[in-house]
Amino acid sequence: MLNTPAFVVDTLALTRNAAILREVAERSGARMLLALKAFSMPAAAPYLYFEGTCASSVHEAMLGMEAFGGEQHAFAAAFSEADMRALMQLGIHHVTLNSFAQLRQWRRIAAELGHTSTQIGLRINPEHSEGQVPIYDPCAPHSRLGIRKVAFEGEDLSDISGLHCHNLCEQNADCFARTLKAIEEKFGDLLPQIKWFNFGGGHHITRDDYDRELLISTLQEFHKRYPHITYYLEPGEAHVLNAGTFVCRVLDVVENAGPIAILDGSAACHTPDVIEMPYTPRVFTDPHWSGESMPSPTALRAGQPGEHAIDVRLAGPSCLAGDCFGDYSFDRVPAPGDLLYFEDMALYTMVKTNTFNGIHLPDLVLRTAPKTFKVVRTFGYEDFRSRL
Ligand SMILES: Cc1ncc(COP(=O)(O)O)c(C=O)c1O
Incomplete structure (x- = not known):
């Protein structure tokens, strides 16, 4: 019997994603x-397919x-x-810098430490948007992510071995195919002189409707044009897509223009993307749940409001009025003690949890x-206290 709340990562689903990748x-x-x-649970590493990791900080680099x-x-x-000194001391293999000022700082520190082993890359901004939501679009107007072509004018690239986008x-x-075209149009003159190109993340490669053949042929064509370039993909989500479940228990049901089930899991503390993105996660109930990340035939999927007999809001226990997972419909109102299963909860969840209100962190x-x-980790008062 699992304690709740808990993030349950399904190794069988990880293995399926790993085979695709x-x-x-x-x-x-x-x-x-x-x-x-997106996901950095060390115990899950043996089930993933990767040739390396990309870090967004010194701590992630250490973990990697x-x-x-x-x-x-x-x-x-x-x-x-x-940070730069720490990355050099760690012996990071590739660093990607986001401005020429950062590059000059790296060079100065590297010269002082006699550090030469890290391959240096620059993140570029091809000024080509594919994203609809500005906060998730690195090429949105005023973006700070990536160097625009105009800024390359007159800069020394002698020690730059790679580019990142x-x-x-x-x-x-x-x-991706359109982005690559934009990159080649804008930065094509730099491609003959680099050794590697990192095409970033956001490729939803393991999703059912993802066009893997197009990705493969696009990269194969790129390789024909630039056989001297080693290229990387650094997805996060694709490794763990549909591979995790957030298991919560109903604590109470209150009434205000409809039933509101208060859970021991919190959107604000445990799945902040639900509020930030925002999105409404899929939910199911299943008295025979085997831990599988996708609902089995015995599961009952919560519907959109109005789809099943009764509409119910699912909410967290914190003081935040907006600590809500969303509005759903069920055949009956979930009762205190019932378990609810949120789908696709391995990505951007346990890496983003917080202990606002002192709320208990979910078991991993x-x-x-x-x-x-296999319970990998439980948390208690000390985990809350030690951060404050
Ligand atoms: C530089 C970089 N690489 C990789 C990723 C991973 O993206 P995803 O998890 O969407 O595949 C991100 C996500 O924001 C990113 O900013």
Whole structure:
């Protein structure tokens, strides 16, 4: 019996995603990295397919080296001087810098430390938007992410071995193909002189309707044009898509223009993207749940409001009025003690949790076989206190 709330990561689903990513990497020639920002549970590493990781900070880089292995890449909108020193001391293999001022700072520190082993790349902004939502569009007007072509004028690129472009968010291969075209149009003159290109994340490669053949052929064509360039993909979500469940228990049901079920899981503390993005996660109930991340035939999926007999709002226990997962409909109002299962909850969840209100952090659990659970981590008062 699991304690709640809990994030349950289904290793069988991870293995399925890993097989897809492996095939894409092998056929396209891309080296596949894991973006640790989306998911970085060390216990799950053996079930993933990656040739290295990309970090957004020194701490993620340390974790990548300690728990994941392979090639270590790092990018941040800006690194402090201390961050740069730490990355060099860690021996990071690739660093991607976001401005020429950062590049000059890196060069100065590297010269002082005699550090030469890191491959240096620059993040570019191809000024080509594929995203509809500005906060997830690195090419939106006024974006701070990536260097625009105009800023390259007169700069010394002698020690630059690679370029990086992250332009997608949960997108299909057609978006990547158009982005690549924009990159080649704008930055084509730099491609003969670089050794590697990192095409970022946001490629939803493991999604059912993702056009993997288009991704593979687009990369194969790129390779024909630039055989000297090693290219990387660094998805996060695609590694763990549909591979995790957030298990919550109903604590109480209150009434205000309809029933509101208050859960022991909090949208604000445990799944902040539900509020930030925002989105309404899929939910199901299943008295025979085996831990599978996708609902089984015995599961009852919560509907949209109006679809089933009764509309119910699912909400968290915190003081935040907006701590809500969303409005759903069920055949009956969930009762205190009932378990509810939120789908697709491995990505951008446990990496983003917080202890606002002192609310208990969810257990982290691996499901290794049907009805077989391994509790990897539980949290208590000390985890709350030690951060304050
Ligand atoms: C630079 C960079 N790389 C990789 C990723 C991972 O993206 P995703 O998890 O959507 O695949 C992100 C996400 O924001 C990113 O900013």
